[in-house]
Amino acid sequence: MSLVMLLVAAPSFAQEAGAESDPAYGTLADLIEDESSRNALIEELRALQAARANVEEDSAVPAERIAAESPSDQQPEEVSFARRMAATTGNLAANMGDQFAALGAALGGLVGAGQAQADEAVAAEVNLQEVGAAAVNLAILVIATFVVFFVLRAIASPAFRSFSAWAQRGSEKFAMLRTIVAVAVAALVDVIVVALAYVAGGFVSSLLVNEVNADATRLALFLNAFLVVELVKAALRMMFSSGYEGLRLIPVGAGQARYANRFLANLTGFIGYGMLVLVPILNFHMSPVLGTAVGTLVMLLALLYAVAVILKKRTVIRDRLLDKAEATTGPGRLALGVSARLWHLAALAYALMVFAVTVINPETALPYVAMATLETLIYVGVGLLVSVVLTQLIGKEIQLSDRVNEKLPRLQARVNTYVPTGLKVIRALILALVVILSLDAWEVYDLAAWYATAAGAQTVGVVIHILVILAVAAAIWIGIASLLEHKLTPAEGADPATVARANTLMGLFHTTLAIAIIIMTLMIVLAEIGINIGPLIAGAGVLGLAIGFGAQKLVQDVITGVFIQLENAMNTGDFVTAGSNSGTVERVGIRSVALRDLYGTYHIVPFSSVDAVSNFTREYGNHVGEYGIGYRESIDDAIVQLEAAFEELKEGPHKDNILAPMTVAGVTALADSSVNIRVVIKTTPGNQWAVGRAYNRLVKIYFDKAGIEIPFPHTTLYFGEDRDGNAPPANVRMLGDERVVDTQKDGTSSDRSE
Known part of the structure; x- marks a missing residue:
């Protein structure tokens, strides 16, 4: 197995050594020239090929079955979604099995290499020495880079505390704007720290390459991974700053921010350094199959870690989202409620998707997923920040200056009515834009290509x-x-x-x-x-003409209403008689007036039925009272009492409603049973009825004190007369008296007991 590793690593050794690549090729030629080494190499290659063929044969069974079940004349796009999903799942399982089988074979070959021939053992020993030296050089670079990084972070910590304190000062209205500015400056400092640590690592790397002939490629892999990973961690610190509350964009507590930051930072470091350092080294210096298998193992461990954390925090985050939903109204409450119950499913689906695409296409999956995730986070973050800033700036009640309120008294109320509606529209547009851009980031469709078409450009232009x-x-x-x-x-x-x-x-x-x-x-x-x-x-126009002919009454209503308004015949709050109805004006429209009468009945009177308007509350009102006295009473004495009652009225609760002294018009009629005296009291508009009621009360009191009779109906009983002029006797019973009085013809009477 060591021969295979040397064969795979030879081209990379040649690239790293540059002009000194001839010894590596010479060594390879010597190994091939030696018959025993060549035979061992051939046997190991055939063993690896047999192992790979077995894996491919096993993994191809699901695909073959799916192909057998599918009609031969179907195009790929015509195959059902379920079959395509099954094929994808089969390929995923095949790739994982292939990679782990290759990893086992490679590790088995490494273990069996110790029993190879003597010249292979010597070559393996040399290779292990090179690997050890490379590991030492890499460790030196890692330690030096992180030491510089942590020292610079410690130096920058007072600046971070100052930024955090500044962001927490000032009015709440501009709190998010201050936070954004402070976070931006702190992020710039954080990026400078990462860049300086990267430069320091580059300096150490050049020393190692020049002094001990270290592998520049391996060192560069670590430095590039350090730059990417630490920049991602800097972005995480912008959202979940655990040590500086004023530099935290996500509104969560310090404990939650610390946990989220630690979880995401660990995940980023594990995946970043594993996929950007370990896997490339294995690919170039060991075997691409081994590197791919290790990359799959890294992603699998990251998936298990993410699933464990998601399931652990599922209930906690659900409760917090539900609490926030209770304090929210409208569509936001529904969205938060649904998110509280489904967030863990979305997170698990995302983690599984990342793992799946990494296994299916390990060469390009990680950059694709990382870039798509980064773009999505940027879109969502910017959308949330814009929404929060707008809410803090204009979401609360807007206070205009006193001068503006004097000139435009209803402007502040109108602005505070329309601004929340406009803010909801803006939030909906931001949400739609974030969804569109996020789908484009995940290549669901090509937004740029669609916009390049005539329909896309026209649609965007029309919306704008x-x-x-x-x-x-x-x-x-x-x-x-x-x-x-x-x-x-x-x-x-x-x-x-x-x-x-x-x-x-x-x-x-x-x-x-x-x-x-x-x-x-x-x-x-x-x-x-x-x-x-x-x-x-x-x-x-045609409809208007038809309406004009068919709805002449409506046109008359509108025209009459316009002239009534121009003549200022009635206003809201006036008590008027319009048509056959009287009441207080509650609304004056363009075609009708609404009245509320004394009994609370609501009348809508079209203007076309209003022949005249009687307004009882224009400028002033008069209480006109006519008070009758008996014929035997003195008119002058009655007038004196009327004036005395008015004097008391002027000192009472209605004194502010009386505009002028009372006018005594005099005797208006010698009626059947009374002499009527008229008085007129001028009052403020609309108060003549209240003043009249109060004055009537006082008149009754003063007439009673003076003994002046206020006539009321009398009844005279007549029992008739006979031809001689004598009245017949009458039997009169007195209530409460047991006596009966008999009236005789001569007018005398006699009492008798019952």
Whole structure:
């Protein structure tokens, strides 16, 4: 077996030695020339070939069975997915069996080499000495490089602490921006440390090559692996910084960050140094079959380690995701809930996929998987960072200055209403973009090739144009609506009527503006995606004409409503009579007005049915009261009592609602049973009814004190008369009295007991 190893390693020795490659070829020629050595070499090669043939024969059985079961005329793309999956699984098992069988054969050959001929033993001894010297040189380089690296990390640790402290200071609104800046600077320092350690390792490597004639290729393999692995670990430290809380991009606790960082760093180092150092050395200096088998073993051990950690942390991460889902609303809650229950399955599938592609195609699988994973992590990380930064900047309530709020009082509320909606749209776009780029990274499809086509470029352009159109439409809406508010908002301290009219007009203009912007935006978007809007506009014109003829009442409603608003006939909050209904105005639309009457009934009155509007709350109101007194009472005394009641009313709770002294209009009627006196009290608009109720109460109190009769209906009983003018006797029973009074014809009466 040692002869085979020497035969395989001879070309690499020649490349490493350069001009000194002749002795290696001479040694190989001497071995072939010697008959005993040549026969031993031939026997070992035939033994390896027989072992490989047996492995291939065993691994080919599933594929042969699948081929036998498939119709001979089927094309590869026509074979069912299940058959293709079975073939792939069979190839995976065959490759693994092939590699492990070759590894066993190679190790068996190494063990049996000690029993070979004497000249083979001498050659093996020389080879082992070279391997030992190479291992010592490699160990020196590894130790020197890592010593420099750890020393530089210790020197840079105060800088990392300063960056972390700076990121944790300041307002919460810019916390993520500060964290990103601090992490970027710390990552730059970390990369510089790795680069300096790499340079130091290169210097040590050159010394070893020049001084002890060390193998430069093996040393370069380690340095390249060190650079790749430590850069990946630096990226992990950006996400899971365990020692510096302010430099941690992933929002987890210190313990969780430490565990995740240690797990991923161990996995990265094991796979990186194993596949980038050990496997290439075995490939070049031992056997490609042995190197491939060792690479498969490395990936298998990494898979077992990853599966053990995933299963161990399955419940912990699930509970944390469920807790976070409970604090989230909307689609995010559903997504977190599903992720909590399925995350371990996705992680296991990813680990198995990485292992499978490494076994099936060991030459290119690792670079492909590493690059695809790196790109996916970059896309996901950038998407999350952008989302978090936007949430911290504009996700919370936006506070405008007092000056802006004075001029545009509704702008802050409008912005705080639209910004969360816009943020949700941006998050959805970020998620879609991350998914598209991640699928492209895994070569599910070729995004660049699709974009190079006319359809791809047109689709991307249309999407961008639509987003711009929607953003411009939203900006126009906010700008014009704010301008209307600025023009219609009354000055501070304006009377309630002016405020109500302004609110009514703003509601009307906002509705009209919103309808116009929505229709125009929809038309432009339809035209942008390629739909001819000419027929739509023509159809809309014909439909509008038909509606104009068939819905004259609707047109009348709109036109009458516009003129009512222009004449300021009613505003929100006014008490009016419109049509046959009276009530408080709750809404004034473009075609109807909504009233709420005294009983709470909600009336919608079309403007076309409004012949006149009676507004009871415009500028001021009057309480007009008519109070009747008996004919035997003094009118002047009654007026004095009315004025006294008004004086008390002015000192009561309604004093602020009385605008002028009471006016006594005088006697308005000599009615059937009373003399009516009218008074007028001027009040603030809408308060005339409350003031009237309070004044009526006081009038009753003062009339009672003065003994002034307020007439009420009287009933006179008449028992009739006979022809002589005499009244018949009446039998009158007094309640609560046992006596009965009899009235005689002559008018006398007599009492008798029951």
